[in-house]
Amino acid sequence: MFIPLTLFGISLIVFSMIGMLSPYQRLATFISNPDRLKSENVDQLIDMYGLNDPIIVQYVRWLRNLFQGNLGWSYVGKTPVLQAIVQRFPYTLELTLFSAIPIILIGTWMGVVSALHHNRPLDHSLRIFAVIGWSFPDFVFGLFVLMILYSTLGLFPPGNLSIWAEQVVKSVGFKSFTGMVTIDSLLNGRLDVFIDSLRHLFGPVLTLTYVELAYILRITRSSMLEVLRRDYVRTARAKGLDEKVVINKHAKKNAMIPVATVSGQTIVGLLAGTVIVEAIFNRTGLGSFMALAAQQLDYASIMGGTLFFGLILIVGNLLVDISYAYIDPRVRLE
Amino acid sequence: MRSENRRIIKKFFFNTSSIIGFSLLGMFIIISIFAPWIAPPKEGKNPYMMPIVTWSSNPQPPSPEHPFGVAGKRDIFYGVIWGTRTAFQVGIIVTAISTLIGLFIGSVAGYYGKFIDEVLMRITDVFLAIPFLVAALVLTTILGSGLDKVLIAMTVFGWMYPARLIRGNILQAKEEQYVMAAKALGVRNLFIILRHVLPNTIFPVLIQASMRMGSLVITAAALSFLGVGSPQGYSDWGALLNYSRNWMLGGQGEALRYWYMTVFPGVAMILFVLSWNLVGDALRDVFDPRLRV
Numbered sequence: 001m002f003i004p005l006t007l008f009g010i011s012l013i014v015f016s017m018i019g020m021l022s023p024y025q026r027l028a029t030f031i032s033n034p035d036r037l038k039s040e041n042v043d044q045l046i047d048m049y050g051l052n053d054p055i056i057v058q059y060v061r062w063l064r065n066l067f068q069g070n071l072g073w074s075y076v077g078k079t080p081v082l083q084a085i086v087q088r089f090p091y092t093l094e095l096t097l098f099s100a101i102p103i104i105l106i107g108t109w110m111g112v113v114s115a116l117h118h119n120r121p122l123d124h125s126l127r128i129f130a131v132i133g134w135s136f137p138d139f140v141f142g143l144f145v146l147m148i149l150y151s152t153l154g155l156f157p158p159g160n161l162s163i164w165a166e167q168v169v170k171s172v173g174f175k176s177f178t179g180m181v182t183i184d185s186l187l188n189g190r191l192d193v194f195i196d197s198l199r200h201l202f203g204p205v206l207t208l209t210y211v212e213l214a215y216i217l218r219i220t221r222s223s224m225l226e227v228l229r230r231d232y233v234r235t236a237r238a239k240g241l242d243e244k245v246v247i248n249k250h251a252k253k254n255a256m257i258p259v260a261t262v263s264g265q266t267i268v269g270l271l272a273g274t275v276i277v278e279a280i281f282n283r284t285g286l287g288s289f290m291a292l293a294a295q296q297l298d299y300a301s302i303m304g305g306t307l308f309f310g311l312i313l314i315v316g317n318l319l320v321d322i323s324y325a326y327i328d329p330r331v332r333l334e
Numbered sequence: 335m336r337s338e339n340r341r342i343i344k345k346f347f348f349n350t351s352s353i354i355g356f357s358l359l360g361m362f363i364i365i366s367i368f369a370p371w372i373a374p375p376k377e378g379k380n381p382y383m384m385p386i387v388t389w390s391s392n393p394q395p396p397s398p399e400h401p402f403g404v405a406g407k408r409d410i411f412y413g414v415i416w417g418t419r420t421a422f423q424v425g426i427i428v429t430a431i432s433t434l435i436g437l438f439i440g441s442v443a444g445y446y447g448k449f450i451d452e453v454l455m456r457i458t459d460v461f462l463a464i465p466f467l468v469a470a471l472v473l474t475t476i477l478g479s480g481l482d483k484v485l486i487a488m489t490v491f492g493w494m495y496p497a498r499l500i501r502g503n504i505l506q507a508k509e510e511q512y513v514m515a516a517k518a519l520g521v522r523n524l525f526i527i528l529r530h531v532l533p534n535t536i537f538p539v540l541i542q543a544s545m546r547m548g549s550l551v552i553t554a555a556a557l558s559f560l561g562v563g564s565p566q567g568y569s570d571w572g573a574l575l576n577y578s579r580n581w582m583l584g585g586q587g588e589a590l591r592y593w594y595m596t597v598f599p600g601v602a603m604i605l606f607v608l609s610w611n612l613v614g615d616a617l618r619d620v621f622d623p624r625l626r627v
Contacts, residue, residue: 010460014472017473131608131611132604135608138552139556143579146582147593151583272465306472310463
């Protein structure tokens with residue numbers, strides 16, 4: 001009930017933004033050959049595509065097509081919009097999954113270490129590390145990574161795959177299972193392609209990890225500090241339990257509850273927030289697709305992509321809420 | 335009260351990170367005020383446009399004439415200095431207007447509750463369900479080039495965060511005894527909101543605003559990095575970084591020769607965002623004791 005309503009709202013917002021364009025501007029996205037725009041039958045073309053109709057009529061027409069599974073033609077992707085999204089989403093998902101693992105693992109680990117060394121030099125240096133990462137715009141860090149790791153050292157190239165690996169993936173013998181090259185290449189038994197795609201993933205993953213890590217680190221640290229002051233931790237220590245057991249069994253487990261929520265939100269945020277990183281590293285994901293579509297005012301792609309992002313955000317946040325109740329039994333009781 | 339004041343002053347001025355934050359911020363304020371003297375613009379030209387200093391599109395390394403080098407035919411030093419003004423404009427204007435809108439929507443929703451609250455919060459949810467950068471990107475492209483268009487786009491999709499915060503705080507404050515007492519005395523609703531509820535919820539809003547400042551400046555720079563928003567040649571850190579992009583992707587081993595194209599505007603941005611984050615942290619530590627660890 002709630003999800004379709006929100007999606008309907010999103011489509012209204014996006015369509016009213018597009019309604020601000022003149023019919024002529026919108027016509028440009030229908031025409032692949034710019035010379036045709038100069039010809040005299042521009043008005044005819046505008047009539048043909050119904051671009052002079054009231055915006056409501058156009059909206060209803062778009063909505064009717066949507067229910068038939070037709071999101072329109074993507075000029076950026078040179079395929080139908082739905083197909084363009086389905087093709088590109090695995091790349092974004094892959095980048096998200098590969099980044100989420102180090103972000104969550106390193107972030108929580110650093111947060112715990114920071115809390116255990118509260119107000120000592122290690123704590124201070126980890127906090128400085130985090131606050132600088134937090135202040136680093138992703139495109140600045142990405143440019144530094146490109147400058148040093150790729151251009152100078154020649155180690156981790158931008159793009160999705162090397163040309164030879166691209167050819168392997170597109171060849172007939174290579175079966176696509178998930179659309180994610182790392183997983184597909186393993187399933188096809190092509191270790192060389194797997195390693196090549198990891199090399200291409202390294203730069204964007206490193207960038208996202210450093211920029212996004214800070215938030216998890218902060219939450220873990222403050223949650224851990226709070227838990228360490230609780231009575232049950234003091235009791236555990238008082239009855240002579242080993243410090244390791246106190247930290248791992250009593251403190252860490254309880255401190256992880258808010259961290260789990262934040263981790264979920266981070267993953268959802270990454271899925272919808274890779275626009276810049278994908279653009280810098282020339283990856284063909286949903287983010288760079290949206291950037292291109294927006295720059296070229298390819299509005300069928302913009303509409304479809306925004307709706308898809310909205311769907312990801314809503315469903316993702318819903319899953320986070322549900323898993324929260326699963327992780328923390330106290331929420332269920334309320 | 336007096337010891338509270340002393341605690342606040344002590345927290346502000348005897349804490350390394352807040353000292354760093356405030357002095358960086360002070361430095362940027364001075365730079366933006368004295369920009370016409372530090373990097374004098376040409377007579378009769380719009381000072382925000384970076385003047386073209388060479389006709390070769392190749393970047394030039396730092397030299398006495400161009401201390402930060404030349405990128406995209408333009409002087410990087412000039413762009414970094416005047417870009418400070420752009421950054422302040424974006425941060426302050428977007429934060430101020432979106433906070434005011436959020437303040438209005440959030441307090442109406444939180445105070446009146448029921449149906450109005452339900453409707454306003456569903457609208458907020460819809461706006462929140464579009465990724466901020468994507469939404470700002472689309473709207474800026476549609477509105478066309480110009481810094482004002484960037485500001486509009488970022489405000490249209492930026493008011494939800496303060497609105498939510500205020501609504502939550504007001505729901506809490508509504509249950510307080512002093513609000514109930516005012517109601518029992520027959521004080522008018524508007525007066526209760528302005529006089530009793532808002533002053534007690536305003537600090538978290540200010541803290542959030544200072545913390546958002548950095549991320550808003552990043553988003554605006556990201557837009558010009560992607561080539562939308564501010565017009566070609568406008569002093570903007572993101573636009574300067576955009577010039578360096580192709581050179582960073584360029585030939586093997588060559589990119590480090592062009593380090594100045596990325597490092598100077600990049601460091602300016604990092605320090606600017608860092609200063610706001612540190613100031614936001616300091617404000618939070620002082621004014622929101624619940625969050626103090």
